[in-house]
């Protein structure tokens with residue numbers, strides 16, 4: 001898969017979904033930025049900046065001399081990021097069209113390299129982490145948030161018999177795992193990230209797990225993901241279009257308040 005074949009959408013609608021996603025990523029995002037201990041003048045390279053929702057959070061922590069180099073392989077995403085950040089942060093945001101799996105000059109002089117929900121889109125993401133280790137200056141802080149749709153499955157499966165209404169949560173997790181496997185990207189990279197980079201000689205490796213409360217915004221996001229990749233799901237034989245309609249209906253009908261997490265984010269930070 002080439003970088004321009006990003007598995008989820010790149011449209012404005014996809015940008016809006018990423019903005020909604022930013023809401024339930026909020027606490028984990030701020031926790032990552034705390035752990036990265038950003039300084040006002042830092043040069044931050046953000047891998048896979050998308051429509052700029054996480055970028056805005058980074059910029060909020062930097063002073064007038066701080067810069068975010070936002071790297072993405074999608075021109076449409078970079079345009080949306082530029083538009084949304086133009087008013088306040090135009091000068092401090094440097095949009096860069098590139099494939100993050102091939103480290104290049106955009107990493108020069110980075111104080112911090114970060115990314116949210118991007119490594120799992122990179123095939124064999126571990127190669128990238130190794131390449132970063134040899135490319136970045138010693139002392140560079142790195143930090144990532146990566147989703148995991150598998151860790152919560154064990155707990156979800158415990159409820160399978162007694163709470164049959166939870167079936168659409170399991171169905172969603174299975175479908176998205178199947179999709180990522182079909183695209184040969186790295187859905188499990190978050191879970192193995194900390195030991196992987198420790199083995200490669202990064203220091204001060206820290207890991208935290210942020211499971212999401214399955215609330216209205218998480219359920220809505222799941223419904224939107226179904227729409228965004230509907231054609232891909234159908235063409236790969238993962239789930240049919242009528243079944244997607246049915247699953248979306250079941251998700252909308254779930255009683256919010258007592259639902260177990262269906263996904264979460266791994267937070268990993270380290271120093272080169």
Ligand SMILES: C[S@@+](CC[C@H](N)C(=O)[O-])C[C@H]1O[C@@H](n2cnc3c(N)ncnc32)[C@H](O)[C@@H]1O
Nearest residue numbers: 003006048049050072073074099100116117121
């Ligand atoms: C799930 S989105 C996350 C966007 C943003 N980080 C956020 O949290 O809102 C993943 C982003 O990574 C970008 N991406 C995926 N693979 C890439 C690659 N190999 N090189 C550069 N960008 C990539 C996509 O275009 C997309 O904008």
